[in-house]
Amino acid sequence: MPAVLADVFPGGLFTMNEGVRRFKEELPAAWPERDLYLCAVDVNTGRRVVLGRPGSPEIDLPHAVMASSAIPGVYKPVKCGRMTLVDGGAHSTTNLDLAVKAGCDRIIGVAPMAFDTSAAPSSLNQLIRRWPARSLAAEAAGARGRGADVFLFRPSSDEVRLHGVNMMRIEGLDDVAKAAYESACRALATDRFKHLITPHAAA
Numbered sequence: 001m002p003a004v005l006a007d008v009f010p011g012g013l014f015t016m017n018e019g020v021r022r023f024k025e026e027l028p029a030a031w032p033e034r035d036l037y038l039c040a041v042d043v044n045t046g047r048r049v050v051l052g053r054p055g056s057p058e059i060d061l062p063h064a065v066m067a068s069s070a071i072p073g074v075y076k077p078v079k080c081g082r083m084t085l086v087d088g089g090a091h092s093t094t095n096l097d098l099a100v101k102a103g104c105d106r107i108i109g110v111a112p113m114a115f116d117t118s119a120a121p122s123s124l125n126q127l128i129r130r131w132p133a134r135s136l137a138a139e140a141a142g143a144r145g146r147g148a149d150v151f152l153f154r155p156s157s158d159e160v161r162l163h164g165v166n167m168m169r170i171e172g173l174d175d176v177a178k179a180a181y182e183s184a185c186r187a188l189a190t191d192r193f194k195h196l197i198t199p200h201a202a203a
Contacts, residue, residue, distance in 0.1 A: 016066065016075045023062040031061050035102070038068040039088025039095050043077060048091040050098060057081055074168075089113070093132045096139035100146050106196055107143055110153045111136050112163075112180075119156035128165060151196050153184060 031052055038051045050056055051064040059067070059080050067078035067085035077084045088095065093113040100107070113132035115121050126133070140150045155163060159179050162172070187193055 016069070019069065020062075020066060023065050027062045027065060029060040029062065031064075037095075037098055038064045039091065039098075040064075040067040040070075040078075040085040041072075041088055041090040042083040043072070043086055044082070044084055048088060048095075049080075049083060049085060057083065092135050092139065094136050094139055096136070096143050096150070100143045100148055105148050107148050107150045108153070108196070109136065109140065109150065112155060113167075114154050115160055116154040116156045119158075121157040121160035125157075125160050125165075129160070149196055151187075151193055153187060155180070156183065159183060 036052045040049045040051060041047065042049050051059055051067065057080050063078055063080070067080065068088050069075065070077050070086045072086045072090050075087075077086050079085075094109055094111050096107060096109055111132065113129060114136045115126065115129050115133055117133075120126060121129075136152070136154075140152060143150050159176070162176050162179050164172070
């Protein structure tokens with residue numbers, strides 16, 4: 001969080017009232033038995049905090065989801081012991097390195113903040129999404145360098161145009177969801193994806 005913004009709005013501009021209510025009502029307090037990692041950043045140290053993996057700070061699932069959704073400077077941070085947690089997207093919007101460290105040899109990455117380099121958007125949209133795209137490229141290269149097979153879902157130029165530049169808007173999201181669904185269906189039908197999942201389907 002920029003220092004000036006932190007001084008003026010130390011607790012965020014908005015309170016996630018509806019999200020807090022829904023998380024507490026619809027999510028169990030206990031973590032699921034299968035591995036689930038949620039990423040946050042401790043604003044006191046600037047370090048990523050991976051919630052849900054062995055050795056991570058004690059926090060129930062609803063508060064972990066709130067922490068991983070607390071956009072810096074926008075929503076109120078979540079306290080966890082001595083840590084003050086905000087959205088892990090401040091570190092990375094994809095965190096593929098965690099899958100590599102967990103020993104995964106097949107990684108499926110969903111990266112709506114980046115863009116498909118084979119169908120790149122306008123120069124302006126590339127500029128807006130430059131940091132997530134570069135971070136994703138570095139993480140994917142690192143994963144492949146460690147022998148993992150990586151398959152990425154990224155929005156095309158047409159989808160980026162639907163997304164617009166205001167990621168917080170509430171209108172037009174049905175069109176975004178429809179385009180993402182159709183794009184994902186096309187990707188799932190490719191030989192590349194079928195090759196990726198075939199060993200698991202056979203098992």
